[in-house]
Amino acid sequence: MSRTLLVSLVIALLLSACAHPLQRGRSALDEENYERAEAIAQNAVERRSDDPRGHLLYAEVLVAQKRYAEALPYARRAAHGEAEGATALTLYGDILGKLEQDPQLRARAYDRALELDPDALPQARFIESLQALTQSQLSPWDEPERLWAIERLFQIDPNFVADLDPQTLARQMYVVAQVHAAKGDLKEAVVYMGNAIARFGDPDELAAADLERAQRAHEWRFEMGELHLRRGHRREALESWKTYLEGVSELRAESPQAQLAEADRRYLSVGQSARYYGDAELAAGIWRAAVGLEAGDVLEGVELPEHPSPAVIAERLGRLELMREEPAAYARIAEDSSRGFADAHDRAMLRASGAQCDVAPEALEAFVMCFENRRDVRSLLVERLIDAGEYDAAMVVAQQGISALPTGKNLELGMKAALYAAQPSTFIALFGRRRVISDGVTRFLGAHDAENVDAEAARLLAASVGEADAATVAAAASYLREIRPSDIELFITHLRALMATGDADGARQEVRDFLDQREPTPRLRHDVAEALAGKVDDGTMEEILGWFEAQP
DSSP states (O other), X not given: OOHHHHHHHHHHHHHHHHHHHHHHHHHHHHTTOHHHHHHHHHHHHHHOTTOHHHHHHHHHHHHHTTOHHHHHHHHHHHHTSSTTHHHHHHHHHHHHHHHTOOHHHHHHHHXXXXXXXXXXXXXXXXXXXXXXXXXXXXXXXXXXXXXXXXXXXXXXXXXXXXXXXXXXXXHHHHHHHHXXXXXXXXXXXXXXXXXXXXXXXXXXXXXXXXXXXXXXXHHXXXXXXXXXXXXXXXXXXXXXXXXXXXXXXXXXXXXXXHHHHHHHHHHHHHHHHHHHTTOHHHHHHHHHHHTXXXXXXXXXXXXXXXXXXXXXXXXXXXXXXXXXSOTTHHHHHHHHTTTTOHHHHHHHHHHHHOTTOOOOHHHHHHHHHHOTTOHHHHHHHHHHHHHTTOHHHHHHHHHHHHHHOOOHHHHHHHHHHHHHTTOHHHHHXXXXXXXXXXXXXXXXXXXXXXXXHHHHHHHHHHHHTTTSOHHXXXXXXXXXHHHSTXXXXXXXXXXXXXXXXXXXXXXXXXXXXXXXXXXXXXXXXXXXXXXXXTTSOHHHXXXXXXXXXXXX
């Protein structure tokens, strides 16, 4: 016997020895000798845990005894192996069906088995598994499996899904689109969203019969626009959004006010979405088109529907324009927005300006022209200018407001600007004019307005200590104390302002003079100590606090 033949015989004997236990185990199973078959299968799994044939035999033995839960892990290992693939996959699916577990895994196992062997299982069993999957309670992340089952049933025979409501199917596709979008698979999300929209129905046709469904159909178009923009497809996004914006006209059952509010909401939504996904240029173009301004090339020939009430849109546009452009754009925006909706636009722009805004003189002039009679907007502008450190500009705007309309509120606004602009004489003059107005109110209406005016001025000074020019606050407080010499809070404000200027001697004398007029209460002692803490030496503090003890 040749050496080669001898080696071949040895290999054959070894292979037959390996396969022999499994053959004996299967024979025992066929004879329903389950105890022997199980022992052989268990031994095979223990000896070669990576051999799917042993796991398959063990699962078959346990299934024959209706021990499905015990069989499941062995069937799973066998189904994931290479050998006996179709048989193992079919058994795995059968066990899941018996246990009523994981309908998606069962259907997938049958589907794979039929791919490997078209005769692996009866088609009726596969169809039954697909139908069970379409009716199962699944988590949102598993919804693509339900849709896959519906599509497979449709491929086998469209009659199998004839009973499914098209809108129900559309909603399932919509959920799947959301899942793909959350995973970042935007291409698939667009495909599923498109199918959902197509199956759900045309909003024009839905509007007459079911307004709620029509609105939902439009909301899906809005989300489709977002998906397109996230993929960088601006034109496709605009086309979806155009349909969404035009849909407002279909709300025939709603009042004109409701339609207008809905138009506002939809325009704001598409612009905000464009901005959120990084296309501020597109957001500005949409909003500018909505308010009748030139949108430039950003809309790429897409003509959006007209919006009858642009005030709300202009307000949001103002915020965006300010963030995108230099402060010099103030004047241009103010001019553009003066066509019937300047208030909302520029009020929002002012709110957005913040402390970093360096306002140009021409912008101030434009604002004064637009808002010479609007106290709330002018007040907001003064506040922003003060926040930005533009004190002289704040004083100019406040003075122009007083010239246009010398009301008490405008005078108080000017007083505040004067404190920050270091103009104590202006503060005193404006305070005097404010008291004149108060005297008139008292004479003609019998109201006690003068006390309120003085108290308001005192509160303004107290809030300005540490913020406005200290010497100006101190001078204004000194003047006001001549009118309210016994006011403790005003006295403390004056003391704090003096200390802010470094005038410790002046503060010391003020305490001495005040104690000649008022009883040295524990609260007054506490307030004085707090105002002087860390600003005078220990000897001076001890001396001043000693005056409180020396008083009778």
